[in-house]
Amino acid sequence: MISTNPKLSAVALAVFAALSSTAFAQTAELPAVQVNASADASAEGLAPEYAGGQVATGGRVGLLGTQSNMDTPFALTSYTSTLIQNQQAASVGDVLLNDPAVRVARGFGNFQQVYLVRGLPIFSDDMSYNGLYGLLPRQYLASELIERVEVLRGANAFLNGAAPGGSGLGGAINVVPKRAPNYDINQATVGIQDGGEAYLAGDFARRFNEGSTGVRATVAKRDGDTSVDGESRELTLFAVGADFRSDKLRISADLGYQDHKLQASQPNVTIAANLAIPAAPRADRSIAQPWTYSNAEDTFATVRAEYDFNNTVTGWLAGGVRESNEAGNFANPTVTNQQGDTNSLRFTNTREDSVQTAEAGLRFKFNTGGVKHTVSTSASVFELESKNAFAFSSFAGFSGNIYNPMPVDEPPANAFLGGDLGNPLVTAKTETSSLAIADTLAFLNDQLLVTVGVRRQTIESTSFDFNSGAQTDNYSESATTPVAGVVYKINPQYSVYANYIEGLVRGDTAPTTANSQPVTNAGQVFKPFKTEQTEIGLKYDGGSVGGSVSVFQSDKPVYGVDSNNTYTQVDDQTNRGLEIMAFGKASKTVTVLGGISFLNTDVDGKDAIGAPQRQANVGVEWSPEQLTGFAFETRALYTSSQYANSANTQEVPSWTRLDMGVRYVMPVGNDQALTLRARLDNVTDRNYWASSGGFPGFGYLTIGNPRTLTVSASLDF
Known part of the structure; x- marks a missing residue:
């Protein structure tokens, strides 16, 4: 395994430096290389943008590599940097608001982003970064670090391996890092959000040595009060990505740093049992205590290499590390009556994570008679070591009201302690490993594509006592997950597909007690359990x-x-569902993006927590010919009602939100342009509960964002 330290992995720095020196030293005699959009360690590069530029024509499909949407038997959407920048999206969650099959929720007791796909959660620390799990900041990822956000809807244990955090049964999210394109980038952006939060960012890219070597650097800073009165945020980030390409060898590497601080942000809200869901409080006023906060600092690095041994065999090797430090002070209220009265506890914690991960693989291409084969094999390992400590205030708690929030003195956190907040011990270790093989067979001159494969996955986790460090539990189990997929291209415009694929997460361990009685099989470890999915679809x-x-x-x-x-x-x-998606240029001046999803969940005749039956998005961008340089954008989001408890007695109302934006691009000199953007989210300033749950079995609520105006100016020089 790669060694790490709390500041930054020396190995990661050495690899990054070696990449740069090797690239510059070896490219003097290389011919010019034409980079496909943004170079990465693959011969294909990024899939091209689709008409309108908001989504791509394909994306990464795990072990199978980058594929065209029309060639893959899975539901995949890749959101581009063009969309991200034009919508002034600040995070992955903001980007995924464009997907009608995805809604954004929160982690349990903290401010972690959780993405509900087909009614099942993907924790933000289970996103992959260029195909590797666990490397991105655990709770929140700023959009400036992103070239694309790729959403694969559906089970995916074979494609990506089991997510180490125990989520991802309903989908997978892969973040693609930025690379230097074929042209120089010199871009500076300034902006402000109502409330006073200021924004400054820079994006710079160059290619050297006749195009074979590229470097791209990104910096950003956000600081100030948000549109929620009483809430403030500070974000600092830096990232650099480098790549090198020759006839046979391709190498890419990334180094990133993000420091994200929240003060008095809207907390999660739990509604007491047997109480109807009350009206949502004002979204533009924080109900949080002023002494609550969340700080998360992450440093991460990756390197990926791909080599063509000959015309039929390609190998790849990838690895990465992450070091994280988190500290938080929380007071999430429980509503106890229809008047909005609450009871809250103070909870404080610290967490330090060290992650190391690696993957190696080979891809073979050959023919047997009239059948083409693409055989992909891989081996992967992942290791997380987590240090944690926590403390609670008195379990009597303190009173409040979501409609009339008042500050209280910070209560002492001395009622229930776990470890030393200043020096937490290792409390959890997670290790996963897997071997996978797949064959994609092409028949009828590539008109019929059949994919079959299997992955053998081992999941091991160990728990340790917060105070003594002694081992308290150990889990080690393995499972095999197959895949079968078929694509038939009716013609260049239409293809039909079908798949069978499974999701995989760690099995449960029987608790010691339940219902105030001893559990008869306390401590029994269950094998990893699976989601079995079948899907059919038509693509156009x-x-x-x-x-x-x-x-x-x-x-x-x-x-x-x-x-x-x-x-x-x-x-x-x-879970049964129907999804309809649409994107592209409906006319010379109109771009569309959106769709509708229908979901039916059944748990013993009841709906699952946090699973709306209908979600719809309609996004339209209009660039009138009469107003050169102008573009007007509108987006409507709809989410039907959902339940906050398993008995389906607490129903969260449906909500609709309207967002609008405008931008103007004007030349300001030779090869220079100034882009002015303004965006108003939640135009009608609706107060609503945005989501229910986000962690299995819990139905806590999150408050939707208020009307928010964001303006920015980007200068390309």
């Missing part, structure tokens, strides 16, 4: 407008205590 590519229609069903086990107080599988959750 009209050149200027594209889209898809898909239907799916997935089943996963639900564990709990039965009538004998034995912990076992007590039910199944079945």
